[in-house]
Amino acid sequence: MSQSQLITNPTLARNHKLADTYQIRRTLSVGELSVIYVARHMDKGTLHVIKEFFPSALVKRSKDRCTVECVSDELQGKFMEMLQKFRQEGELLSRIQHPGIVRYEGELEQHGTAYLVLEYYRGITLDKYIEQYADSMDTEFLKKRLFPVIDALEYIHNLGYIHRDVKPSNIMLVEDGQTKLLDFGSAVRYEERTHQILTTAGYSPIEFYSGRSVQGPVSDIYSLAATFYYCLRGQAPIDVPKRLFHDTLERLNNDQPASPILSRVIHWGLAVSANKRCASLKWFKIAVQAERFWRRNLVLTRSKKSTARYAQQGQVIAGVGRNKSDAKHKVLTGASSNTDLSSSDTREPLSK
Ligand SMILES: Nc1ncnc2c1ncn2[C@@H]1O[C@H](COP(=O)(O)OP(=O)(O)OP(=O)(O)O)[C@@H](O)[C@H]1O
Ligand SMILES: [Mg+2]
Numbered sequence: 340m341s342q343s344q345l346i347t348n349p350t351l352a353r354n355h356k357l358a359d360t361y362q363i364r365r366t367l368s369v370g371e372l373s374v375i376y377v378a379r380h381m382d383k384g385t386l387h388v389i390k391e392f393f394p395s396a397l398v399k400r401s402k403d404r405c406t407v408e409c410v411s412d413e414l415q416g417k418f419m420e421m422l423q424k425f426r427q428e429g430e431l432l433s434r435i436q437h438p439g440i441v442r443y444e445g446e447l448e449q450h451g452t453a454y455l456v457l458e459y460y461r462g463i464t465l466d467k468y469i470e471q472y473a474d475s476m477d478t479e480f481l482k483k484r485l486f487p488v489i490d491a492l493e494y495i496h497n498l499g500y501i502h503r504d505v506k507p508s509n510i511m512l513v514e515d516g517q518t519k520l521l522d523f524g525s526a527v528r529y530e531e532r533t534h535q536i537l538t539t540a541g542y543s544p545i546e547f548y549s550g551r552s553v554q555g556p557v558s559d560i561y562s563l564a565a566t567f568y569y570c571l572r573g574q575a576p577i578d579v580p581k582r583l584f585h586d587t588l589e590r591l592n593n594d595q596p597a598s599p600i601l602s603r604v605i606h607w608g609l610a611v612s613a614n615k616r617c618a619s620l621k622w623f624k625i626a627v628q629a630e631r632f633w634r635r636n637l638v639l640t641r642s643k644k645s646t647a648r649y650a651q652q653g654q655v656i657a658g659v660g661r662n663k664s665d666a667k668h669k670v671l672t673g674a675s676s677n678t679d680l681s682s683s684d685t686r687e688p689l690s691k
Pocket of ligand 1: 367368369370371372373374375388441457458459460461464508509511521522523524
């Protein structure tokens with residue numbers, strides 16, 4: 340087909356029917372390798388996510404605005420090779436089931452390409468959440484929203500896989516309070532000797548910059564630590580190649596709501612050299628738990644100080660000590676004008 344007959348708009352139109360089963364409702368995202376749609380199951384009325392293989396550097400739509408065609412015949416081999424890799428995401432997801440991992444529902448083939456069908460989650464990805472609510476970061480958020488990611492990683496590591504693309508835009512905070520790890524397009528069995536080079540600035544460890552490096556669970560730990568860092572600082576760590584010779588990565592400090600143990604574990608997880616890096620996800624669990632304890636202690640310590648101060652001023656805080664959450668609320672209310680405890684402890688923009 341000549342170039343002039345090819346259409347540049349990469350997405351399928353609204354209401355387009357796929358395999359006589361799904362109707363496209365809207366486009367969620369257009370990436371370098373795929374287009375993500377929300378589609379409705381025509382019989383059941385349920386919503387699903389459909390991921391279409393569409394490597395934009397190699398293909399375009401033909402005149403029918405649906406069929407995916409290579410821009411040149413020479414690229415056909417490359418397209419088929421990448422299509423096979425794309426399908427591996429579905430194959431891998433079909434073998435794993437975990438409450439913290441996106442649920443795979445099947446594969447379709449049409450328009451000269453492949454489509455993965457996934458459960459649809461109404462919510463917000465972690466990157467967008469932090470962009471909007473950076474101030475609302477607290478221990479409960481880390482525990483409720485990132486614990487499931489640690490669990491999901493432990494689960495896949497035990498099965499011999501690594502995700503290789505852990506980052507905030509691949510973490511979905513579902514409206515009902517669940518967290519789902521998305522995008523297994525880069526995941527591999529980690530005994531494999533050679534790897535495709537796929538990197539994300541700020542989140543990929545140094546070993547991802549070589550196709551022949553040893554990669555393993557410790558590689559996901561780097562990306563997880565970078566994700567924690569992002570949550571607490573509102574920005575990703577410096578890109579790892581820039582840290583190789585002169586490491587200027589800033590530590591988390593007291594301005595961020597992180598306990599000393601959590602900051603240490605995050606920095607340990609961000610060690611450039613895999614040999615020096617935190618090698619167990621358990622440390623992240625311990626640190627998040629400890630964080631909670633540390634925060635509570637902080638609040639209680641402040642509670643005692645404020646109680647004393649209020650008592651001195653002749654003000655009595657009724658109920659402090661009877662009911663923990665009530666006490667915390669009262670302390671926080673009292674603290675807002677006296678201490679640096681942020682409003683984050685009381686703000687809940689999304690059900691946590
Ligand atoms: N199951 C889902 N439910 C709701 N939204 C989803 C789901 N899967 C993906 N998304 C949305 O689509 C975006 C892209 O998904 P995904 O990361 O799987 O695709 P991708 O092609 O690998 O994209 P990228 O290259 O941008 O990482 C996610 O960041 C999220 O906003
Ligand atoms: Mg992604």
